[in-house]
Amino acid sequence: MEREALLYETLPGGRVRCHVCQWRCLVNPGKLGVCRMRINRDGTLYAMNYAEVSSMAGDHIEKKPLFHFFPGTFAFSLGSWGCNFHCKGCQNWEISCADIPPRSQQLLPEREIELARRYDCQGIAWTYNEPAVWFEYTLDSARLAKENNLYTVYVTNGYATPEALDMIGPWLDAWRVDVKGFSDGFYRKLAGISRWQGILEVARRAKEKWDMHVEVVTNIVPGMNDDEEQLRGIAGWIRDALGELTPWHVTRFHPLHEFTHLSATPVSTLERAYGIGKEAGLRFVYLGNVPGHEYEDTVCYSCGKTVVRRIGYDTRVVGLDGSQCKFCGAGLNFRMR
Numbered sequence: 001m002e003r004e005a006l007l008y009e010t011l012p013g014g015r016v017r018c019h020v021c022q023w024r025c026l027v028n029p030g031k032l033g034v035c036r037m038r039i040n041r042d043g044t045l046y047a048m049n050y051a052e053v054s055s056m057a058g059d060h061i062e063k064k065p066l067f068h069f070f071p072g073t074f075a076f077s078l079g080s081w082g083c084n085f086h087c088k089g090c091q092n093w094e095i096s097c098a099d100i101p102p103r104s105q106q107l108l109p110e111r112e113i114e115l116a117r118r119y120d121c122q123g124i125a126w127t128y129n130e131p132a133v134w135f136e137y138t139l140d141s142a143r144l145a146k147e148n149n150l151y152t153v154y155v156t157n158g159y160a161t162p163e164a165l166d167m168i169g170p171w172l173d174a175w176r177v178d179v180k181g182f183s184d185g186f187y188r189k190l191a192g193i194s195r196w197q198g199i200l201e202v203a204r205r206a207k208e209k210w211d212m213h214v215e216v217v218t219n220i221v222p223g224m225n226d227d228e229e230q231l232r233g234i235a236g237w238i239r240d241a242l243g244e245l246t247p248w249h250v251t252r253f254h255p256l257h258e259f260t261h262l263s264a265t266p267v268s269t270l271e272r273a274y275g276i277g278k279e280a281g282l283r284f285v286y287l288g289n290v291p292g293h294e295y296e297d298t299v300c301y302s303c304g305k306t307v308v309r310r311i312g313y314d315t316r317v318v319g320l321d322g323s324q325c326k327f328c329g330a331g332l333n334f335r336m337r
């Protein structure tokens with residue numbers, strides 16, 4: 001369903017410029033933006049995917065992954081169609097690279113909240129595809145979710161503009177952002193993005209200006225972003241910009257989409273990334289997509305005791321008192337009810 005878009009400016013000649021994400025597309029009449037979800041109709045920009053849902057499920061919050069945010073709860077998780085990145089190894093390419101199909105389901109925000117409650121979820125996560133290209137819907141939904149005492153999560157590539165962040169900031173609790181690599185060459189090769197540093201600025205703003213809970217994910221693709229320089233760059237940036245208590249998830253890549261010729265990430269590479277994160281001073285580095293690995297657990301950096309045990313999505317909180325270690329009182333940067 002179509003809604004007039006937010007955050008665009010009209011220009012001479014019926015052209016418009018969209019300011020939802022950092023592409024800041026200049027869209028001619030009758031044309032689409034890079035995400036293929038916004039169309040210029042006679043000088044007015046429309047979001048075509050309002051309330052169009054490609055997938056929904058009650059997911060463990062750990063699946064996002066968010067490890068320090070309401071551990072053990074379920075998030076009602078939804079995705080739409082389209083994306084502003086076209087990553088070659090995308091895990092969700094069937095929805096992110098697709099147009100809206102004729103049989104797409106529609107779910108208005110009021111019904112979304114009802115379903116979240118019915119499925120016993122404590123919050124809502126916009127995920128599976130990039131939520132910023134679904135901006136108008138996620139904004140309406142986030143407002144309603146907060147009125148209904150549900151937490152709200154963006155699982156994002158981080159390419160939204162500061163203006164978009166500031167518009168949704170009052171109603172968003174968590175910014176689960178990908179920092180996919182740390183070089184111009186990598187972002188250009190993976191997703192065709194040249195000004196990727198804007199992702200870092202917006203993530204910092206989410207934390208500093210809006211006090212969002214931020215966790216960072218790097219999916220490590222063999223031969224692409226597994227070099228020391230990029231991994232050290234990401235770890236150092238997290239420490240300096242977001243703080244040493246920010247969780248960093250280094251996750252295993254599985255060959256998909258245009259990257260089927262690559263192999264899955266060796267666990268030893270993920271363990272090396274873990275070591276790099278720890279050396280940089282990060283207190284919480286986690287391995288992802290390796291169920292049962294000891295680096296899925298949260299261990300208190302101060303007393304060394306395990307405070308959250310995880311095997312895959314099975315989560316047991318065994319040593320937290322609010323956001324603190326119940327054994328020694330150290331602050332561990334958890335958001336809990």
Ligand code: SF4
Pocket residue numbers: 018019020021022023024025032033034035036037038084132133
């Ligand atoms: S959301 Fe991003 S990709 Fe889509 S039209 Fe706007 S600026 Fe372009």
